[in-house]
Amino acid sequence: MTPSPSGHPRRLIEPMPPAPKQKKTAAVVTPIHSPNTFSATITPLNSNLLSLEDYANISTGNLWDRIPLEFQLEDQSYHPAVQAQIKWFSTHHDYLARTSERAAPYIYYIYEQLHQRQLPMELVLLPINESAYNPFATSGRGAGGLWQMIRGTASQYGVKQNWWFDGRRDIYASTKAALDHLTYLQNLFNGDWLLALAAYDCGEGTVLRAIRRNAAQDKSTDFWSLSLPEETRAYVPRLLALANIIRNRQAYNIDLPSIDDQPYLSQVDIEIPISLAKAAQLAKMNLAELKKLNAGHKYTEKTPLGSYKLALPIDRVDLFKNNLSSYHNHRHAMNEPEISQEDKLALQEKNPPQHQITYPRQGKQPIIRRVRKGDNLSVIAKLYKVSSNDIMQWNHLKSAGLKPNTKLIVGFMDAPNTIKNVNPNSKKQNTKFAENNTAKKNKYYKVRTGDTLTKIAKQHNISTSSLEAHNHLQHKTLKAGQRLTIPYG
Structure with a gap:
C-alpha cells in the first residue's frame, strides 16, 4: 500500500526477486497476447501441472x-x-x-x-x-x-x-x-x-x-x-x-510446510485491562509468540487504558478465560475490606449492588470528582496520584471513556471510625476534599501575546495536560488577557 518510488524499495525481512531486466530502448513491457509465445522461457521440472x-x-x-x-x-x-x-x-x-x-x-x-x-x-x-x-x-x-x-x-x-x-x-x-x-x-x-x-x-x-x-x-x-x-x-x-x-507446487517440486485448513485465531474481549505479559502467563504461552499474534500492542509490560481485544490460538482460549477469571477473583479478594457481616448487609440496603465499590481498606471514605467536558482518565489519575486502573476498578468502568457530569471516585481519605459505600448516582453532596485542598494553593496567570500552553507549563514547572485539565480547555489556542489557573505542585 505504500507508494514506493523507484530507488526506495521496501525494507523486507528477506530479499525479494528483482525486477525483470528491460531493454534500454523500451520504456514499457509490450503486452503479450499469445500464451504459447513464451511457453519455453522457463520449463517446470515436470509437465504434470495440476488443474x-x-x-x-x-x-x-x-x-x-x-x-x-x-x-x-x-x-x-x-x-x-x-x-x-x-x-x-x-x-x-x-x-x-x-x-x-x-x-x-x-x-x-x-x-x-x-x-x-x-x-x-x-x-x-x-x-x-x-x-x-x-x-x-x-x-x-x-x-x-x-x-x-x-x-x-x-x-x-x-x-x-x-x-x-x-x-x-x-x-x-x-x-x-x-x-x-x-x-x-x-x-x-x-x-x-x-x-x-x-x-x-x-x-x-x-x-x-x-x-x-x-x-x-x-x-x-x-x-x-x-x-x-x-x-x-x-x-x-x-x-x-x-x-x-x-x-503448481508439485510441478515445480516446491514442498511448503502444511497449514491446517481450519481457523487458528480467536479474539477474546478483555474488559478489565491487563498487560500482554500477564496475558501470556494466563494463557501459558511464550510472550514472544503472543506478541506475534498481537503485534499491534506496542508494549508488553504496560497495561493499556480501557478494554481491548486479545488474539489467541483457539486451543488456548478456554484455559486463558478460566485463568483470567481466577486472577480477577484473587485480586478482588485481596482488596476486600475487613468489615463485619452486619455492616455489609447495611451497606447493601442503602446502595444497589451494581454501584458498590471495592475499598482498599477499612476506615476510608471516597473522594468524588464530577467529570467535566474534556476530562481524560489518565490526566485525572495523574492529578490525584492514582493509576487509571484503580479509578476503573473503583467505579466498575469497562472502558476509559468518561461521560460529562458523571460522579467519579478518584481516591480515598481518612475518615476515622467510618465506613462508607458511595453510590456514584447518589444525590447527596459529594466530598471535594482534593479539589478544595488544592484550590487554596492555586496561583493565577494572565496570558500574554505569544504565550502557548507548553511555554506557560514550563514556566511554572507543571505538565501541559495538568494545565489543560485545571482550566477545562477544549483546545490549545490561548487569547491575550485570558486568566489561567496554575495548579499547586
Missing part, C-alpha cells in the same frame, strides 16, 4: 491445497515479466518455506475474509509481496504490518493508532482496512485488478497519471503498457508468479 479439477478431488486438510481453488485472476504466466519472477521463486524454495511458516497463524483468517467478500484468492499471497508475512516489518517510508500500510491510509479506514496500539500491525484491523482499500481501487479502475494492485503499491495517483499519459498518446492503458515505477513493474508480476507457483 483446478485435480485440486477439487483433493481433501488433505492443507490450506495450500484449497487456496488455488478460488483463484480468479487470469493466468498470465506466459508473460516474460511473470516468467522472470517464477524463475526466481522456483530456485528459492527455502524462501517460500520460511514465509509459509510465518504465514501460518494469520493466513486462514485472511483466506476467510477474502472468501466472505468473494475477492480473488490471489490476494492471500499479497502479504508475501508486502512483508513476507511479518507483522513487525517496516518500510523505509514508515509503512508497517503484514499489509505495509502507511499511517494516512490506515487512518482513512478507521485503523486505530495511538501511544500503545498500532492497528496497522494487528491482523484483524489491518486486513479489514487493506481489503477495503483494495476493493475501492478495483472499483476505481473499473474492475481491472492488475491496475488496482499497481495502485496499491505505488499509489492511485501514479497509476492514473500513467493512464492519462498513454491515453493522450492514443496508447493502450492496460497495466503492461503503462510506464510505472520499476518496483511496481515487478510487484504485479511477482503476485501472478506466486499464484502460478502455489497452483
Whole structure:
C-alpha cells in the first residue's frame, strides 16, 4: 500500500526477486497476447501441472491445497515479466518455506475474509509481496504490518493508532482496512485488478497519471503498457508468479510446510485491562509468540487504558478465560475490606449492588470528582496520584471513556471510625476534599501575546495536560488577557 518510488524499495525481512531486466530502448513491457509465445522461457521440472479439477478431488486438510481453488485472476504466466519472477521463486524454495511458516497463524483468517467478500484468492499471497508475512516489518517510508500500510491510509479506514496500539500491525484491523482499500481501487479502475494492485503499491495517483499519459498518446492503458515505477513493474508480476507457483507446487517440486485448513485465531474481549505479559502467563504461552499474534500492542509490560481485544490460538482460549477469571477473583479478594457481616448487609440496603465499590481498606471514605467536558482518565489519575486502573476498578468502568457530569471516585481519605459505600448516582453532596485542598494553593496567570500552553507549563514547572485539565480547555489556542489557573505542585 505504500507508494514506493523507484530507488526506495521496501525494507523486507528477506530479499525479494528483482525486477525483470528491460531493454534500454523500451520504456514499457509490450503486452503479450499469445500464451504459447513464451511457453519455453522457463520449463517446470515436470509437465504434470495440476488443474483446478485435480485440486477439487483433493481433501488433505492443507490450506495450500484449497487456496488455488478460488483463484480468479487470469493466468498470465506466459508473460516474460511473470516468467522472470517464477524463475526466481522456483530456485528459492527455502524462501517460500520460511514465509509459509510465518504465514501460518494469520493466513486462514485472511483466506476467510477474502472468501466472505468473494475477492480473488490471489490476494492471500499479497502479504508475501508486502512483508513476507511479518507483522513487525517496516518500510523505509514508515509503512508497517503484514499489509505495509502507511499511517494516512490506515487512518482513512478507521485503523486505530495511538501511544500503545498500532492497528496497522494487528491482523484483524489491518486486513479489514487493506481489503477495503483494495476493493475501492478495483472499483476505481473499473474492475481491472492488475491496475488496482499497481495502485496499491505505488499509489492511485501514479497509476492514473500513467493512464492519462498513454491515453493522450492514443496508447493502450492496460497495466503492461503503462510506464510505472520499476518496483511496481515487478510487484504485479511477482503476485501472478506466486499464484502460478502455489497452483503448481508439485510441478515445480516446491514442498511448503502444511497449514491446517481450519481457523487458528480467536479474539477474546478483555474488559478489565491487563498487560500482554500477564496475558501470556494466563494463557501459558511464550510472550514472544503472543506478541506475534498481537503485534499491534506496542508494549508488553504496560497495561493499556480501557478494554481491548486479545488474539489467541483457539486451543488456548478456554484455559486463558478460566485463568483470567481466577486472577480477577484473587485480586478482588485481596482488596476486600475487613468489615463485619452486619455492616455489609447495611451497606447493601442503602446502595444497589451494581454501584458498590471495592475499598482498599477499612476506615476510608471516597473522594468524588464530577467529570467535566474534556476530562481524560489518565490526566485525572495523574492529578490525584492514582493509576487509571484503580479509578476503573473503583467505579466498575469497562472502558476509559468518561461521560460529562458523571460522579467519579478518584481516591480515598481518612475518615476515622467510618465506613462508607458511595453510590456514584447518589444525590447527596459529594466530598471535594482534593479539589478544595488544592484550590487554596492555586496561583493565577494572565496570558500574554505569544504565550502557548507548553511555554506557560514550563514556566511554572507543571505538565501541559495538568494545565489543560485545571482550566477545562477544549483546545490549545490561548487569547491575550485570558486568566489561567496554575495548579499547586
